[in-house]
Amino acid sequence: MYPCLNCTSPTACLSCATAPNRASTSTCACSSHYYDTNSAITGCQICDYKCGNCSGSATACSTCSHTTRTGSTCLCNDTYYNVNDLAECPACKYPCVNCTSATTCVANSCSTTTGRNADCSCQTAGFYETGS
Numbered sequence: 001m002y003p004c005l006n007c008t009s010p011t012a013c014l015s016c017a018t019a020p021n022r023a024s025t026s027t028c029a030c031s032s033h034y035y036d037t038n039s040a041i042t043g044c045q046i047c048d049y050k051c052g053n054c055s056g057s058a059t060a061c062s063t064c065s066h067t068t069r070t071g072s073t074c075l076c077n078d079t080y081y082n083v084n085d086l087a088e089c090p091a092c093k094y095p096c097v098n099c100t101s102a103t104t105c106v107a108n109s110c111s112t113t114t115g116r117n118a119d120c121s122c123q124t125a126g127f128y129e130t131g132s
Contacts, residue, residue: 003028003036019043035060049085050074095120 003022004013016028021044023031030036030044035054037045047054051061051074064074065087076082080089081099092099098109105120 021046048074049087 003016003019005017006014008014011027013026013028016022016024021031021034023029032053033047033051034044035047035056035058037043045058047061048058050065050069051059052063052065054060055062059073061072061074064070066089068077068080068089068091069075069087070077076089078098079092079096081092081101082089090102092105093102095110096103096105098106100106110120
């Protein structure tokens with residue numbers, strides 16, 4: 001077992017091999033937000049920004065970095081959008097339910113459809129934005 005320097009069994013370490021981002025516990029596991037490459041050369045590598053913790057690869061999330069993310073790939077929840085390198089997903093602005101940026105709605109994903117175009121903008125004749 002690579003991470004153990006001295007051990008009492010294959011899964012119980014007395015001391016850990018010195019490596020960056022490796023916790024000094026009885027299992028010599030990688031620190032939080034890092035995954036084990038099982039290599040003496042690369043050791044523990046950082047998880048993708050979307051993952052709170054990962055296992056086996058940077059993008060195999062076991063937990064997400066923020067409550068605005070969900071699933072094994074930690075995609076942004078509905079009403080939020082992804083910004084690379086940000087753990088937290090920013091919220092879409094009214095009237096978007098789903099968006100690709102703060103003000104760019106995904107087609108036909110408006111909070112109300114009456115008087116709205118597919119991009120959630122107001123139709124010009126007889127409608128105005130009241131906000132929310």
